[in-house]
Amino acid sequence: ETGVTQTPRHLVMGMTNKKSLKCEQHLGHNAMYWYKQSAKKPLELMFVYNFKEQTENNSVPSRFSPECPNSSHLFLHLHTLQPEDSALYLCASSPGRAESYEQYFGPGTRLTVT
Amino acid sequence: GEDVEQSLFLSVREGDSSVINCTYTDSSSTYLYWYKQEPGAGLQLLTYIFSNMDMKQDQRLTVLLNKKDKHLSLRIADTQTGDSAIYFCAPKGGSYIPTFGRGTSLIVHP
Numbered sequence: 001e002t003g004v005t006q007t008p009r010h011l012v013m014g015m016t017n018k019k020s021l022k023c024e025q026h027l028g029h030n031a032m033y034w035y036k037q038s039a040k041k042p043l044e045l046m047f048v049y050n051f052k053e054q055t056e057n058n059s060v061p062s063r064f065s066p067e068c069p070n071s072s073h074l075f076l077h078l079h080t081l082q083p084e085d086s087a088l089y090l091c092a093s094s095p096g097r098a099e100s101y102e103q104y105f106g107p108g109t110r111l112t113v114t
Numbered sequence: 115g116e117d118v119e120q121s122l123f124l125s126v127r128e129g130d131s132s133v134i135n136c137t138y139t140d141s142s143s144t145y146l147y148w149y150k151q152e153p154g155a156g157l158q159l160l161t162y163i164f165s166n167m168d169m170k171q172d173q174r175l176t177v178l179l180n181k182k183d184k185h186l187s188l189r190i191a192d193t194q195t196g197d198s199a200i201y202f203c204a205p206k207g208g209s210y211i212p213t214f215g216r217g218t219s220l221i222v223h224p
Contacts, residue, residue, distance in 0.1 A: 002158065031210075042118070043157075043202070043214035056211070090156050097210040099144060105156035 003027040004106035006091050012112045013081065021076040021109045023091030030096050032074040033103065034066060037088040049074060050097050081113045116140040116207045118215035125221045132190040132197070134218045140207030141184060147204040147212055148177065148188045157202060160188075190220075198222045 004025045013019050025032065034046040048056035049068040063085075065077040074091055088110050092103040117139045126132045138146075144165045149157040163170045163177045163186070170177045176189040186203055200219050204212035 002156065004156070006156075033211075040122070040216060042216050045211060048211070092157075094210070099206055099208070099210050101210065102145075102147060102159050102162065103157075103212070105149075105158070107154070107156045 002104045002106065004091060004093055004104050006089075006106040006109050008109060009107065010110045010112075012114060013078070014114055015081060015083070017081075018077070018079040020078065021089055021091075021111075023074040023076075023106055025072055025091075025093040025104070025106075027093060027104060028095075029093035029104070030071050031094045031101075032068060032071070033092040033094075034074065034076055035090040035092065037090055037108070043090070046076075055097070078111075081111075083113050086111055086113045116143070116205060116213040118203055118205065118213050120201075120203055120215040120218045122216060123219050123221065125223065126193050127223050128193060128195060130193055132193045132220055132222075134188045134190075134201050134203075134220065136186040136188075136203030136215065138184050138186065138203070138205045138207075138213070140205065140213075141181070143184075143205035143207040145206045145212075146177075146179060146186050147206070148175075149202040149204055149214075151200040151202065151217065153199075160201075193220075193222050195222045195224060 036044045047066045067075040088108045091106040094101040147162040148160045174191045200217040202217045
């Protein structure tokens, strides 16, 4: 138990659906991250928020829309996804953006796009 | 940007030592992390080493750092079946965001 929770744990959606992934951290951290993990590929950073402000967008397609209403919650809104978007989506948090801070990861949401 | 390379698979017998290797490209990496991912779970921080150290030992784990060759290794002594997982090397090179490789799948045979 890392203090970072993600819901749902599994999600199957069609290409025309709209769904949202939720991440919550109970660690009092100020920075939150979305990563995409695909088989046999390096972990891909998608978005970073620090004190609710987006600080990184790693050229992510607009069909992925993040939202950070406060420092404890992070959402990833999904619409008109493609089959290649099927992956494990991981949320992480850290105390802040200093180099000495490690990241704490949630268990991930396994997304399948049909 | 930083590139991180790891072997994709390592197979060992239970009770043996496992050595997982990692090479990276950014010589300014100051914090170098090892994460473990068990099936169906997220990444869990195992240990890390600071760049002014050559070795760090933590119970069954030993981290070795060769800054000249930009080579990092994780040794697990007396490997158990519960150590079966994917291990990620993640250096931070002058940034607050680590760079992850593809991970090494450690398979432990009884």
